[in-house]
Amino acid sequence: MKILKYCPSCGKESLHWDGEKKWNCPNCNFTLYNNVAGAVAVVIRNNDEIYLTRRNRDPKKGKLDLAGGFVDPKESVEETCKRELFEELQLDVDISNLKYLTSLPNVYHYKEIDYNTIDLFYEYTVSKKFEVNLELTEISEAFWIPLKELNIDDIAFDSQKRFFEEYLNNI
Numbered sequence: 466m467k468i469l470k471y472c473p474s475c476g477k478e479s480l481h482w483d484g485e486k487k488w489n490c491p492n493c494n495f496t497l498y499n500n501v502a503g504a505v506a507v508v509i510r511n512n513d514e515i516y517l518t519r520r521n522r523d524p525k526k527g528k529l530d531l532a533g534g535f536v537d538p539k540e541s542v543e544e545t546c547k548r549e550l551f552e553e554l555q556l557d558v559d560i561s562n563l564k565y566l567t568s569l570p571n572v573y574h575y576k577e578i579d580y581n582t583i584d585l586f587y588e589y590t591v592s593k594k595f596e597v598n599l600e601l602t603e604i605s606e607a608f609w610i611p612l613k614e615l616n617i618d619d620i621a622f623d624s625q626k627r628f629f630e631e632y633l634n635n636i
């Protein structure tokens with residue numbers, strides 16, 4: 466976080482990171498908050514299988530990820546689920562079938578900045594398995610995997626690892 470050194474208000478090399486969530490300039494009292502960001506992760510499920518994606522870019526390139534992403538400004542979390550699943554998988558989500566499960570904190574490290582997130586986990590059950598034509602942007606592949614074959618070490622993010630440790634106990 467110390468990559469930001471120069472105050473964007475007064476221009477002095479006096480910007481101070483508080484170690485938690487804000488930068489402050491003691492010279493001119495400028496303050497910039499790096500508040501917790503909301504993010505969603507959706508477990509798409511059909512019987513005892515789930516649909517996972519493989520990341521094709523950093524952070525955590527090559528690791529497995531649930532569909533989802535950051536909440537946009539002025540958006541409900543359910544709208545985020547619908548938007549992200551359409552963007553990533555061209556899936557048309559029925560919001561009334563989204564089931565909220567739990568939340569877990571995570572840190573998303575991107576280009577020398579740590580973004581603290583609160584990851585909101587949802588389950589979305591589909592009555593039959595689908596395959597999608599992926600636009601090769603954020604994900605390189607997506608596939609169905611039986612829950613009992615899922616290896617937690619292959620999961621990209623700590624919050625999702627913690628989530629699956631609990632989730633797999635209940636199958």
Ligand SMILES: [Zn+2]
Pocket residue numbers: 472473474475476477479490491492493494495
């Ligand atoms: Zn300043």
